[in-house]
Amino acid sequence: MKEYDVIIIGAGAVGSAIAYRLSANGLKVCVFEKNPDVCFETSARNSGVVHAGFNNPPGSLKAAYCVRGSAGFEEVADRFGIPYKKTGKYVVALTNEDESAVDGLLAQASENGVRAEKKSFRGMPALYSPDTAITDPFKYTIALAEAAHLCGCDFYFEANVRSLESADPESQHNTANIHTSKKSSRRENNYIATITYTDEFGEREYMYSAPYIINCAGLGAAGICRLLGISDFEIVPCRGEYHIADPYFGTIDMPVYPAVRPGADVLGIHLTPTIDGNIMIGPSSEYLNEKMNDADYSTTHDVMEQLFEEGKKLLPGFTKQSIIRSFSGIRPKLRVNGNDYNDFLIRELLPGFIVLLGIESPGLTASFPIAEDVCDMVKLDTSRLRRPKPALESFPYEKMSGASQQICRCESVTANEILAVYDRITSIKATPTLRGIKHRTRLGMGRCQGSFCTAEIVKLLRRERGIDPLKFTLQGKGSELFTRRTR
Ligand SMILES: Cc1cc2nc3c(=O)[nH]c(=O)nc-3n(C[C@H](O)[C@H](O)[C@H](O)COP(=O)(O)OP(=O)(O)OC[C@H]3O[C@@H](n4cnc5c(N)ncnc54)[C@H](O)[C@@H]3O)c2cc1C
Known part of the structure; x- marks a missing residue:
């Protein structure tokens, strides 16, 4: 069983920001994401607005994090080369x-x-x-995930968390913890997460352990709580x-x-x-x-x-x-418990089990300061820390000009650009999909919506990266672009 300091569930904007902060601080971190790539759920499906902070009631976590997120966003964007x-x-x-x-x-x-x-x-x-x-919510989330990876964080994609166990029998969920986060002594490796992968050979299960689990599974976050017997929440x-x-x-x-x-x-x-x-x-x-x-x-x-x-x-x-x-x-x-809760809920519900629930708008704006505070909630013996990583320079996705075939004419995306992006996707162990390439290059986002370029990209990737077109998908298993070879 592989051991980590922290297991994060969910590679949206929040999970990626937390993964970056923790791994940059020297912790051994991994992220489980059920999709083939980062930023495939709510973080990819929003207005992309960095809210200033006047929409949320004074005193709420939403207001506090939004104001902090808005104030610091430009600096984060500059640091990671994110459009802003x-x-x-x-x-x-x-x-x-x-x-x-x-x-x-x-x-x-x-x-x-x-x-x-x-x-x-x-x-x-x-x-x-x-x-x-x-801002560009795709590039924001992807940049933080790549930064986390460069700091040593392991990403596991198509990894659905199906079971969580606490090895600590004293860890009892108590509804009072929702409002007053409980401080407690930490035991080593008191959580075991089982994830499932599905491939052509069927379902396979792997187990990982860590003293901390951070649940930022967005729409799936209440389901993750239920795996530990906590059923107070509904999304x-x-x-x-x-x-x-x-x-x-x-x-x-x-x-x-x-x-x-x-x-x-x-x-x-x-x-x-x-x-x-x-x-x-x-x-x-x-x-x-x-x-x-x-x-x-x-x-x-x-x-x-x-x-x-x-x-x-x-x-x-x-x-x-x-x-x-x-x-x-x-x-x-x-x-x-059946009542609307109109704020973010961020708590250590069980010793070492930190949950982030109800992270709706302005969660994109708020994600970086949320990650800073969640990072402070992780209290581990500093002797186990690896050397913190130096601050990273920006590494934006740049338009690549020069002599290279134009694949997407509406958005001027070249073959070189697509190949570079393909390699960056595989470098974080994500599975290249049409959607993942689109999020990074804007391929297929123009007027023709991919009518002209989809076949070209598949031909390019088959020729240059040896992909099997029958296995290439829009956004993961079940969304294959082609069903069979015709000639
Ligand atoms: C319509 C709309 C407009 C919005 N507009 C804005 C805006 O303009 N500005 C703003 O600041 N915010 C906005 N938001 C809010 C913002 O998009 C979210 O708060 C933010 O993206 C939440 O990020 P997240 O990482 O918590 O969730 P997600 O992006 O949903 O990430 C959670 C991840 O967990 C994974 N997961 C779930 N269950 C499991 C499991 N069992 N195993 C493994 N992985 C799992 C999911 O696949 C997903 O990738 C908007 C939201 C919506 C819906």
């Missing part, structure tokens, strides 16, 4: 009644110590936030759908949100520019009441129509032809 742009943002009162919501948000901004002022947006009262920014999925407009339609300078009253649990359908010049319209809000085994990221006809109508109101000249893609993300809404 301070755009500012408007929150607009679309009706007279909404003006009080703008005033409420201004008061909340002032209590949270966040800059905001009252202005007019196209003649309507609005809050203007100068410190809101946008209620709340889906948000988006349209994405072609950059040729034009872009907007900054996000524009409708005013919703302070305390509302979603931010309303908004317009957000992406760092690459698209406009996103969304997200809607729909509670999916059925128990989810797998996240249902469908987009639905009625919501698509509704988003289109909202888009037309705010964007003169917006037509259905301007839309190149639709997608959805799912907010992991938290319930504790």
Whole structure:
């Protein structure tokens, strides 16, 4: 059985940030991720906004982490070569009644110590936030995972955590711990995690042990708690759908949100520019009441129509032809013992078992300071620490020009770029997929949405990296691009 200091479950933005912080401090860390690559769930399916911190109630963890995350984001982005742009943002009162919501948000901004002022947006009262920014959530998460790997963290992909055992019989879950995190003496290796891999030979199980387990499994986090007999939590999925407009339609300078009253649990359908010049319209809000085994990221006809109508109101000249893609993300809404819990819940629930539950918006913005604090919760004998790694320089994904075949014409992605990215994916032991390459290069994200380049990329990877086209997938097993050879 392989031993680690810390086992992290989930390679989203939060898990990757924690993996980086802990491994940079010299701990022996591993991450289990059920998908073939990092950033395949909520961290890949959001608005990409670095929130300034006025949306969340004063005193909440969401507000505190958002304010810290926003203040430090530019430095993190510079350090790791992550795209970041301070755009500012408007929150607009679309009706007279909404003006009080703008005033409420201004008061909340002032209590949270966040800059905001009252202005007019196209003649309507609005809050203007100068410190809101946008980023690329894929590149952010991938950069932190790669940095963690360079610091010695092991990633295990397609590794579904199916069982957790505590070797410490005194570790009893007590609901009181939810509110007061319990300090206790630590025993060595008191958790055993069993993960399953599935391949053509069937399911295989492996066991790993560590004195600390950090559960940042997003939509799966309550399920991970249940593996240790903790059943107080429920994650209620709340889906948000988006349209994405072609950059040729034009872009907007900054996000524009409708005013919703302070305390509302979603931010309303908004317009957000992406760092690459698209406009996103969304997200809607729909509670999916059925128990989810797998996240249902469908987009639905009625919501698509509704988003289109909202888009037309705010964007003169917006037509259905301007839309190149639709997608959805799912907010992991938290319930504790049947009651809504509208904040992040970050606690050491059992000795050595740290959980992060309800990490919905602004979790992307907040992920780095969350990782700093979770790192402080891990108290291990310092004699076991390896030498901390020196601070890393940035290592961005750069556009590669020069003499190389253009594979994706819409986004100008060359063969050299794809091969370099393929090698970086395998270097962290992730499985190359079309989606993973797309997240790193923007291949297939343009007007043609991969109609012209998908066959070309498969030919390139077969020729240069020897892949079997029949095994190459969109996003992991079950999403193979081809079913059989025809000639
Ligand atoms: C519609 C929408 C819009 C948003 N907009 C913003 C925004 O503009 N700004 C902002 O700051 N935040 C935003 N957020 C919130 C932000 O996206 C999330 O808070 C953040 O991405 C959460 O990251 P995470 O690492 O906790 O979760 P995830 O990214 O979901 O990562 C959890 C990982 O755990 C893995 N996992 C689960 N179960 C298991 C298991 N049993 N074994 C192994 N692995 C497992 C999953 O596969 C997943 O990769 C938005 C969210 C949504 C849904």
